Amino acid sequence: MKIVEAPSGWPVxxxxALAVQDELRARVVLDEPGPPVGTGLVTGVDVAYDDDRDVVAAAAVVLDAETLTVVEEATAIGRITFPYVPGLLAFREIPTVLAALESLTAGPGLVLCDGYGLAHPRRFGLASHLxxxxxxxxxxxAKNPFxxxxxxxxxxxxxxAPLLADDGExxxxxxxxxxxxxxxxxxxGHRVTLDSACAHTLRLAPEFRVPQTTRRADALCRRALAEATGV
DNA sequence: GCGACAG
DNA sequence: ATCTTGTCGC
Structure with a gap:
């Protein structure tokens, strides 16, 4: 499998990175309700790292939103080009996640990310960026309140309960x-309301704390990393 | 200056 | 995220 490299011009x-966030944040759309819950396709994306070898594995798993069964899976292997900095997670994950998404045959539909969207120091987390x-x-x-x-x-x-920023927002x-x-x-993240985001999340987690999209993507990217890195 | 801080 | 044993429970 080809190794994903960061596109030219990607922040180093x-x-x-801060300048890119500052520019792109204006393009987030928040006045669309988003797709109806329980219909169409919903895709989970996640990544796993091997910091010693500078390798990142991304996975995208497409589910039928009604039955939560897997429709399609895709993975991509990339080189880590950005350190983990709280607030700049997107720059570490997105190039490889994009490659996985682009290799899908099915339309991704709604995308669920492991991390934050609007809840971000500059209101432009991973989900909004993607x-x-x-x-x-x-x-x-996300699994913790950041x-x-x-x-x-x-x-x-x-x-x-509302998740609140310093200013009470x-x-x-x-x-x-x-x-x-x-x-x-x-x-x-983008093109959904918070109410809709919560409704989707609840619908996607009928059995466990974490939604099926995230669980499936998490398991798949770990597998992909092991195959790319391990023996 | 120090600590906290998605994954 | 990742490093890691056993253990409680369905």
Missing amino acids: NEEE GVLTGLPSIGV VFTYGELGPERGDV EVGRALRTQQGVKPVFVSA
Whole structure:
């Protein structure tokens, strides 16, 4: 399999990355409701790293949104070209994720990312960035609250609490997807509303805390990394 | 200056 | 993210 390299002009340091975020953030669309829940296709993307070898594996798994069965899977192997910096995660992941998405036959439909969208220091997290570059509706689902705070939420599946920035703005939502488990943290990426993002996330997590899209993509990119790196 | 900080 | 054993539970 071909090794994905960052496109020419891709940021190589923090200063360039911040400038790119500052420019692209204006292209995020937030006034579209997004696709209806439970219909069409929904795609999960995730990556796994081998920092010692500078290798990153990305996976895209397309699910039927109604049945949550796998429609198609794709992977890509890339070279790590950017360090992990909180707030700049997209620059580490996106080139390889894009390659995986582009090799799909089926239209990705709605894309779910492992990380944040609007809930980001500059309101332009991974999910928003990927959405703007592809034009696809996207959602960010993260497993911890990052730099944000959230209030108490009920113990039942579907219970929510606003995810708040320093200035009190609701940048996302803590969402309990299973009774008695820690919530996940949902934010709009591109071309979806927060309400819609939460509804999709809940629908995609009928059995576990993390949505099926993310679980499937996580398992697949680990497999791809092991095959590319291991024996 | 120090600590915290998606994956 | 990743490094890692056993262990509790469906």
